[in-house]
Amino acid sequence: MNVPKIDTQIPGPRSRRLLEEAKKVLVTTTRLEYMAIAKMENDLIWDVDGNVFIDFAASIAVANVGHRNPKVIDAVKKQLERYIHTGPHDWLDEVQIEYAKKLIKVVPGNFTKKVFFGNSGTESVEAALKVARWNTKRPLILAFYGAFHGRTYGSLALTASKPQHRRYLLPYGGMAIHAPYSYCYRCPFKLDPSTCGIWCADFIKEWIFEKVAPPEDIAAIILEPIQGEGGYIVPHPEFIRKIHRLAKEYEILLIVDEVQTGFARSGKMFAIEHYGVEQDIMSTAKAIAGGFPLGATIIRSDLDFRYEGAHSSTFGGNAISLVAANAVLDYILENKLWERADKLGNEAIKFLTELKDETEILGDVRGKGLFIGLEFVRDKDTKEFGVRERDRIARLCYENGLVVLPCGKSSIRIAPPLTITDENFRKGLEILADSIRKVDKERK
Numbered sequence: 255m256n257v258p259k260i261d262t263q264i265p266g267p268r269s270r271r272l273l274e275e276a277k278k279v280l281v282t283t284t285r286l287e288y289m290a291i292a293k294m295e296n297d298l299i300w301d302v303d304g305n306v307f308i309d310f311a312a313s314i315a316v317a318n319v320g321h322r323n324p325k326v327i328d329a330v331k332k333q334l335e336r337y338i339h340t341g342p343h344d345w346l347d348e349v350q351i352e353y354a355k356k357l358i359k360v361v362p363g364n365f366t367k368k369v370f371f372g373n374s375g376t377e378s379v380e381a382a383l384k385v386a387r388w389n390t391k392r393p394l395i396l397a398f399y400g401a402f403h404g405r406t407y408g409s410l411a412l413t414a415s416k417p418q419h420r421r422y423l424l425p426y427g428g429m430a431i432h433a434p435y436s437y438c439y440r441c442p443f444k445l446d447p448s449t450c451g452i453w454c455a456d457f458i459k460e461w462i463f464e465k466v467a468p469p470e471d472i473a474a475i476i477l478e479p480i481q482g483e484g485g486y487i488v489p490h491p492e493f494i495r496k497i498h499r500l501a502k503e504y505e506i507l508l509i510v511d512e513v514q515t516g517f518a519r520s521g522k523m524f525a526i527e528h529y530g531v532e533q534d535i536m537s538t539a540k541a542i543a544g545g546f547p548l549g550a551t552i553i554r555s556d557l558d559f560r561y562e563g564a565h566s567s568t569f570g571g572n573a574i575s576l577v578a579a580n581a582v583l584d585y586i587l588e589n590k591l592w593e594r595a596d597k598l599g600n601e602a603i604k605f606l607t608e609l610k611d612e613t614e615i616l617g618d619v620r621g622k623g624l625f626i627g628l629e630f631v632r633d634k635d636t637k638e639f640g641v642r643e644r645d646r647i648a649r650l651c652y653e654n655g656l657v658v659l660p661c662g663k664s665s666i667r668i669a670p671p672l673t674i675t676d677e678n679f680r681k682g683l684e685i686l687a688d689s690i691r692k693v694d695k696e697r698k
């Protein structure tokens with residue numbers, strides 16, 4: 255099939271009608287107004303108007319093994335013939351044990367581990383917070399500016415990527431303290447990364463621990479090994495290593511949020527492996543079960559709750575999601591998908607870095623594996639955020655058959671299924687590049 259194939263305006267007439275109806279019956283959330291989806295397969299998306307798009311978003315880094323991966327479908331069909339829901343935290347079944355053992359093997363950390371199953375990213379973060387506070391009996395959690403950890407009240411207190419996530423909603427006076435993240439393209443301290451000595455990490459000890467939050471009160475530091483929603487921001491590797499050392503020095507637990515970076519996307523099974531440090535607690539979700547709702551929090555075994563009832567869930571770890579997750583992990587391992595992410599990611603970064611030099615509006619290209627961020631600016635010297643430019647580029651991509659997803663203030667993320675074909679990946683990059691060139695010319 256010749257893809258992409260766009261035969262209507264975007265959104266097409268049927269999509270437009272559904273988008274209007276959605277406004278009447280669905281609560282306002284984060285919906286993109288380009289199309290309504292009818293079918294998905296591996297790296298392609300059909301809308302209800304018959305248009306076919308190449309997917310560079312993977313339903314927000316979920317479809318790492320492709321949409322409707324046949325192995326996942328087979329596993330789910332088989333499980334549907336056995337049972338769907340046992341109430342897994344109350345009535346044990348085998349699939350929980352089988353998958354937990356498999357997951358533990360691939361999660362980094364030279365220590366014994368246990369798993370808690372929930373339903374989503376935010377729930378896997380909530381479980382991480384509970385484990386950290388329950389064990390340390392300390393009240394505070396240190397997170398970073400630009401972080402996204404979820405939208406329920408515990409995780410929302412730590413999320414700090416956009417004001418609209420928090421406005422009117424925050425439990426002020428809660429457990430969260432925030433520190434600057436290592437965002438070298440826009441250093442919060444306006445320093446040069448080649449000479450700064452990673453001051454953003456040292457700042458925590460000198461200004462946060464000594465002025466606002468005694469480290470003895472901090473249960474955990476939570477960080478994304480590459481920030482996602484905040485703008486696909488790759489930190490300086492030494493930043494992560496310094497944070498790890500700081501956590502060790504003060505016996506603060508290190509929670510690594512791999513909800514978006516996990517499961518081979520960054521060129522490693524988990525992105526924390528890029529830095530050579532070990533977390534105490536890891537939160538995962540998104541790509542874990544090929545589109546079925548599941549979150550897993552993996553903890554050091556000695557951090558387990560020592561009585562029943564401190565935490566549980568009705569649906570977390572339901573059998574359908576777990577057999578899907580089992581098939582996803584097998585598929586990633588059998589096909590070494592982290593290698594594919596690394597290879598395609600390197601090609602894309604080379605291509606896009608050349609495009610950066612050619613245009614005025616593409617300010618930064620960064621990423622690891624197929625977790626790539628493009629940040630747009632109005633002017634490379636002032637780095638004024640190119641919000642309108644970014645939005646226009648996204649629209650052009652859709653009009654030409656490429657699904658992309660914004661992040662940060664003026665960035666676009668590239669996060670296709672890791673199983674995307676070489677041909678569709680290159681076509682997608684060309685559509686993206688043409689859209690960027692067009693918007694670059696328009697403003698000259």
Ligand SMILES: Cc1ncc(COP(=O)(O)O)c(C=O)c1O
Nearest residue numbers: 374375376402403404482513514
């Ligand atoms: C790093 C990170 N943590 C947590 C979450 C929350 O996940 P969910 O939307 O499944 O609750 C997200 C979602 O984008 C995320 O990117």
